[in-house]
Amino acid sequence: MKTTKRMARWIASAPTEAQRERSWAKIRERLPRGAAGRRGGPAWMLALAAAVLVVVVPLAWRMRAAGIQGATLETGANEQETLTLGDGTRVVLDESTRVRLATISPAQVRIELERGGLEADVIHVDGRSFVVTIGAVDVAVIGTRFEVQAEGEGAARLVHVSVTRGRVEVRRNGDASRFLAPGESWTGPLAPPSLAPLPSAAPRTDDAGAARPAAPVAPRFRLSREFRAAVASGRYADAYAELGPDGLARAAKWAAPTDLFEVAQVARWTGHTREAASAFEALAARYPDDGRAGVSALELGRLRMNDLADPAGAVSAFHQAMLLAPNDAFREDASARRVQALETSGDLAACATARDEYLAAYPNGTHAVTVARRCPGL
Amino acid sequence: MSAPVPLRANPVPAVGPSDAALVVAARAGEEWAFEALYRRYADMVHGLVFRLIGGGSDVDDVAQDSFVQAFRSLDRLEDPGVFRAWLWGITVRTTGKLLRRHRLFARLGLRRREAPVDFDAIVGPGCPPDVYAELRAIYATLREMPADVRVALVLRRVEGHGLDAIAKAMGVSLATVKRRLSQGDALLGAHGAGDEAGGP
Numbered sequence: 168m169k170t171t172k173r174m175a176r177w178i179a180s181a182p183t184e185a186q187r188e189r190s191w192a193k194i195r196e197r198l199p200r201g202a203a204g205r206r207g208g209p210a211w212m213l214a215l216a217a218a219v220l221v222v223v224v225p226l227a228w229r230m231r232a233a234g235i236q237g238a239t240l241e242t243g244a245n246e247q248e249t250l251t252l253g254d255g256t257r258v259v260l261d262e263s264t265r266v267r268l269a270t271i272s273p274a275q276v277r278i279e280l281e282r283g284g285l286e287a288d289v290i291h292v293d294g295r296s297f298v299v300t301i302g303a304v305d306v307a308v309i310g311t312r313f314e315v316q317a318e319g320e321g322a323a324r325l326v327h328v329s330v331t332r333g334r335v336e337v338r339r340n341g342d343a344s345r346f347l348a349p350g351e352s353w354t355g356p357l358a359p360p361s362l363a364p365l366p367s368a369a370p371r372t373d374d375a376g377a378a379r380p381a382a383p384v385a386p387r388f389r390l391s392r393e394f395r396a397a398v399a400s401g402r403y404a405d406a407y408a409e410l411g412p413d414g415l416a417r418a419a420k421w422a423a424p425t426d427l428f429e430v431a432q433v434a435r436w437t438g439h440t441r442e443a444a445s446a447f448e449a450l451a452a453r454y455p456d457d458g459r460a461g462v463s464a465l466e467l468g469r470l471r472m473n474d475l476a477d478p479a480g481a482v483s484a485f486h487q488a489m490l491l492a493p494n495d496a497f498r499e500d501a502s503a504r505r506v507q508a509l510e511t512s513g514d515l516a517a518c519a520t521a522r523d524e525y526l527a528a529y530p531n532g533t534h535a536v537t538v539a540r541r542c543p544g545l
Numbered sequence: 546m547s548a549p550v551p552l553r554a555n556p557v558p559a560v561g562p563s564d565a566a567l568v569v570a571a572r573a574g575e576e577w578a579f580e581a582l583y584r585r586y587a588d589m590v591h592g593l594v595f596r597l598i599g600g601g602s603d604v605d606d607v608a609q610d611s612f613v614q615a616f617r618s619l620d621r622l623e624d625p626g627v628f629r630a631w632l633w634g635i636t637v638r639t640t641g642k643l644l645r646r647h648r649l650f651a652r653l654g655l656r657r658r659e660a661p662v663d664f665d666a667i668v669g670p671g672c673p674p675d676v677y678a679e680l681r682a683i684y685a686t687l688r689e690m691p692a693d694v695r696v697a698l699v700l701r702r703v704e705g706h707g708l709d710a711i712a713k714a715m716g717v718s719l720a721t722v723k724r725r726l727s728q729g730d731a732l733l734g735a736h737g738a739g740d741e742a743g744g745p
Contacts (some may be wrong), residue, residue: 174676174679175592175596175703175704177672177676177677178596178667178668178703179592180592180600180667181591186605187584189605190608191587195574198616199619224742240651243619308686327625368629495565497625499566499572
């Protein structure tokens with residue numbers, strides 16, 4: 168192989184200063200809301216629009232069905248894709264999801280879910296069936312809104328179906344069909360063997376045959392599509408309202424770390440400071456091994472320090488952030504903030520000790536000059 | 546912490562906050578830290594997108610999208626010290642996504658087929674003739690390639706990255722990268738270009 172590193176330099180392109188400034192101005196408008204005045208509104212909507220894959224299927228049906236048939240769509244981490252059919256049916260792919268458009272015809276739409284999950288809002292069309300296939304399980308729908316998720320790994324993989332509106336028929340090789348109504352859900356093994364489905368924690372009406380003595384699936388907390396759409400478009404108040412009156416408490420108890428962190432952020436952005444603090448606190452306590460635990464503890468400390476007039480609580484949170492820190496730079500930041508919190512709380516002796524510990528550990532640290540001025544007189 | 550810091554237009558200052566420190570500050574909502582990270586890596590991201598796409602009007606947008614995607618995902622970056630490599634991977638995937646989308650839309654008749662890359666407009670002056678010939682052959686063939694093959698080929702033959710790094714950036718296995726490179730080599734061969742890019 169040639170020394171190809173040298174080849175890139177012949178097609179090196181650096182933005183001009185004018186391009187650089189224009190680009191930064193555009194990026195700045197789309198920064199995460201924690202930075203510089205929590206930006207939202209049209210710029211975020213444009214960002215969402217740019218990120219969303221919209222396939223207008225009527226054209227595909229009439230003109231180029233073969234072009235889309237068999238296509239695979241895939242989302243990466245932290246990505247969602249929306250597939251919009253011509254009749255208004257929308258299929259939102261969760262992050263890290265892969266689907267194959269197995270059949271796209273006037274008589275049938277069949278989507279094979281290979282990985283991840285999707286949420287579908289299906290418009291009923293006479294003479295057309297809409298089926299999501301996952302392993303040996305078919306979920307057939309008629310004018311319905313529902314979610315399908317693949318969970319677990321290998322032989323233990325499960326499929327989880329929940330229905331928001333309409334009616335869904337779940338078929339699995341060798342099993343009788345079962346129908347789900349709004350509010351009902353079903354969880355069962357993905358593999359075709361004649362295992363009965365596991366009982367779901369959500370209400371069900373037609374659970375006959377689901378007698379397998381298995382550990383119950385924990386109540387699921389999933390952020391709704393409306394919540395995610397509201398966040399993506401910067402409508403944080405709408406997102407917070409979407410959680411409902413007990414949404415934050417349920418999230419603190421049941422949500423996965425990704426969702427819990429999102430809920431905490433939305434609570435913070437909408438001025439629900441105490442609720443945000445409780446969500447960050449829950450995340451750090453429930454998921455100490457998660458990558459967000461340290462950030463959550465740090466955010467908890469910042470809220471207590473800056474918004475809740477609780478410097479003593481902030482000291483505790485910053486200490487936790489130091490313990491959960493994913494790396495040394497993070498630990499240094501938490502350590503410096505702890506010194507500040509101790510000073511504000513009036514515990515000057517402890518402040519001086521923490522200050523000296525910081526300066527010993529980070530003599531050239533980012534905050535060294537500021538920290539050295541803390542706890543004067545000691 | 547909120548006071549702006551002096552910024553340099555070009556990347557990787559000899560002194561100044563480390564990437565890790567900037568990432569921590571950015572996570573805490575400090576806008577100056579986002580700006581510092583942008584200015585530090587604007588050339589890297591812009592150049593990579595430019596070479597993957599072959600120039601054109603999408604370069605700025607994809608570079609911006611890559612930064613926005615990275616900044617919005619900072620909480621997921623477990624080690625702030627590896628921000629550069631992480632951003633590089635995001636840029637690769639963001640560009641690949643755009644190329645896949647363009648190709649799909651073109652197949653559906655919703656977008657015109659990609660125009661050939663104007664190679665003479667993108668190659669720098671003084672390019673040695675052998676390098677010129679090889680790059681010209683690559684860029685003449687790119688639009689014929691599936692997006693994932695194209696990305697793998699440019700990362701390997703133009704950017705000069707190892708197979709492991711390419712696999713990691715594209716989120717696929719080593720075997721998949723090798724297969725894509727073989728596909729790319731075959732297409733290059735069909736267009737009369739050399740095939741010396743492939744193996745590890």
